[in-house]
Amino acid sequence: MSQRTARLDELLREEISAIIGRDIHDPRVGFVTVTSVDVARDLRHATVWVSLIGQPGERKDAVRALGHAMPFVRGKLGVLRLKRIPELHLKLDETVERGTRVLDILNSLEEGHDPAAAPMAETLPTPVGKAKLPERHVDEPPIHKPPSTERGEARRAVAAAKNARRELKRANRSGGGR
Numbered sequence: 001m002s003q004r005t006a007r008l009d010e011l012l013r014e015e016i017s018a019i020i021g022r023d024i025h026d027p028r029v030g031f032v033t034v035t036s037v038d039v040a041r042d043l044r045h046a047t048v049w050v051s052l053i054g055q056p057g058e059r060k061d062a063v064r065a066l067g068h069a070m071p072f073v074r075g076k077l078g079v080l081r082l083k084r085i086p087e088l089h090l091k092l093d094e095t096v097e098r099g100t101r102v103l104d105i106l107n108s109l110e111e112g113h114d115p116a117a118a119p120m121a122e123t124l125p126t127p128v129g130k131a132k133l134p135e136r137h138v139d140e141p142p143i144h145k146p147p148s149t150e151r152g153e154a155r156r157a158v159a160a161a162k163n164a165r166r167e168l169k170r171a172n173r174s175g176g177g178r
Helices: 003-023 056-080 095-111 150-174
Strands: 032-039 045-052 087-092
Touching: 003 032, 003 045, 003 056, 003 150, 045 056, 056 087, 056 150
Parallel strands: 045 087
Antiparallel strands: 032 045
């Protein structure tokens, strides 16, 4: 993996995570963490790895809902001003569950129990939904939100994209592009 694609992977991971948290309001989507993004060499496709909390059926529904939202997310990635926004493919990242299971097996072996007898339990509680601000009365002053950092993040993303484009042009001029 080149340094350019590594930076693009990280940029897309941050931006996709922000878009899902800010713009996806599907009730089936609970607590989602975008663990990584792998962009293909030709920059036409990207695999988005997500980790979800909940029961297996709820996770399956959430992945399905996120899969349907990926074209919307791809459209929102237009603010990055890349030459080509990759097509997004969603996959469930189960490394956290496997790691927790391995730790449970090791703990049961240390305690002298049979690890095969240990039931496969949910590691974290199922989220109820996205948190909502408490309702306020008309007499109360408005709730002041901290200044938004979205504008700064978008500027950094645009600057990173411009730098990546500049480096690509330099590499092509020096003959390292092909």
